[in-house]
Amino acid sequence: MNYFKLTWKNIIRRKSRFFFTLSAIAVGIASLVTLLSLGSGLETEIRKQADVLGANLVVTPRGWCAYEQISVLTGETLPEAIPNADVEKIAAIEGLTAFPYLTQRTALNNQPVPLIGILPTAMKRFKGWRVAQGRYLLDTSHVVIGSGIARQFKLKTGDDLRIRGREFSISGMLQDVGNRDDLAIYMDLATAQKLYAVGDKVSFIAVKVDDITRIDRYILEIQETANVAVSSDKQLLKSVLAIVGSVGSALKLVAAVAILASFFGIVNTMMTAIYERRREIGILQAIGARKRTIFSLFLYESAIYGLLGGIIGVVIGFVFSYFAAPYLGQNEFTAFLGNGQSVQFFSAGITLKSLLFSVLVAALAGVYPARQACRLSPVEAISHE
Known part of the structure; x- marks a missing residue:
């Protein structure tokens, strides 16, 4: 007896039921894959941006909330x-x-663009920036732009930008560095403070220390010197990842609801199949099929539902997450995902975990129906009309 052919024939016997059961599993797995893929991309990009910041310590005002971190x-x-x-x-x-x-922030062609006020010479040395075009000049009438901004808005050195009613000339364009430094306009700090009427204040301070082993001492000394909060780069990263993780956990619960619904859908499908195939079960018993064999047939059937639904769900999930990432990146909280490279089109780890989970859930859903099938007595089953 070819159990696979028999199982497959039974699965596709009711094509509409097969389609809707498979769809339910695929939707649940697709939602899970989407969240895992976006979450993995977000965490990767957060770690990357923490490295890009290049600071050992970050000095912020006291009382800043998670969003500001x-x-x-x-x-x-x-x-x-x-x-x-x-x-x-x-x-x-x-x-x-x-x-x-x-x-x-400022706006170019009615689109918001980050504008960062910096100390030009110190920041260039700190970041290791190189100039791709023009020259590195930031003063009361000149700004420097990242390569991403130049490509997005088709800008070049010598072009004029109107920022808060004032004309600034682009003196230079930075070389592509592959991170968010490419996506900003840079202005002399004093000029930016005056232009945005913020007085003599700044948003935060990145601090580089000479001796990393004395970082705790530096934190205490900074706090004693000024009324500010100080976080190490590791503390900041841990705090941000904790926030992202808690949000991700909440979203995974939503995916779990969809998967739970598909679980009960498989149970219902299998129970209906048992009722319809009682005579077939009786014939199998009459020709010598053991209870273990019948149990296995129905368990395989539900597991195949999980495998097929999982494969479809994985494909849909990766495609959706890849194309949805740029739109999610328009939100400040998920702005990391605006980078097209932050979400992989395929991840072997996520694929394997999702498929195993899908098959496991489907197999568990088939346990009760399979037990009911193998408990049927041959006489009761074969006499069923």
Whole structure:
């Protein structure tokens, strides 16, 4: 007896039922794969941006919320709250170098673009930037742009930008570095403070220390020097990942509901199939099929539902997550996903886990119906009309 052919024939016997049961499993697995793929891409990009920041310590105003901690890594607009006097006090501490940031926004062709006020010479040395076109000049009338901004808006050196009613000339374009530094306009810090009327304040300070083994001492010294909060790069990363993880867990519960619905859908499908095939079960018993064999037939049937539905769900999930990422990236909280490289089109790990989970859930859903099938007495089964 060819059990696979028999199982497959029974599965596709009712094509509409086969289609809807398979669809339910595929939707549940697709939602799970989408969330896993986006979550994996988000975590990868967060780690990448933490490395790009290049700071051992991040100095922020006291009382900043989780959203603002994430914005430190995304480069989004942040409230200005640290006065220049505190920046100078921190910079004066021996053994560290301070790099203040003022993060604001402007618009090009009615699209929002990050504008970052910096100390030009110090930041160039800190980031290791190289100029692809023009020259690196930031003053009261010149700005420098990232390569991504130049490509997106078809800008070149010498072009003029109108920012908050003032004309600025693009003096240079930075070389492509493959991170969010490519996606901003850079302006002299004092000019940006005046243009955005924020007084003498900055958004946050990145700090590079000379001796990483004394980082705890530096944190205490900074806090004693100014009324600010200080986080190490590892603490900031851990905090942001914890926030993202909690949101991801909540979203996975939504996917779990869809998978649970498909679980009961398989149970219902298999119970209906047993009722319709009682006579067939009786004939199998009459020709010598053991209870274990009948149990296995129905368990294989439900597992095949899980395998096929899982394969379809994995494909749909990866396709959806890949094309949805840029749209999700328009939200500040998920801005990391705006980078097309942050979400992989395929992940062997996610695929394997999802398929195993799909088959396991389907097999578990088939256990009760399979037990009911093998418990039928031959006389009761074969006499069924």
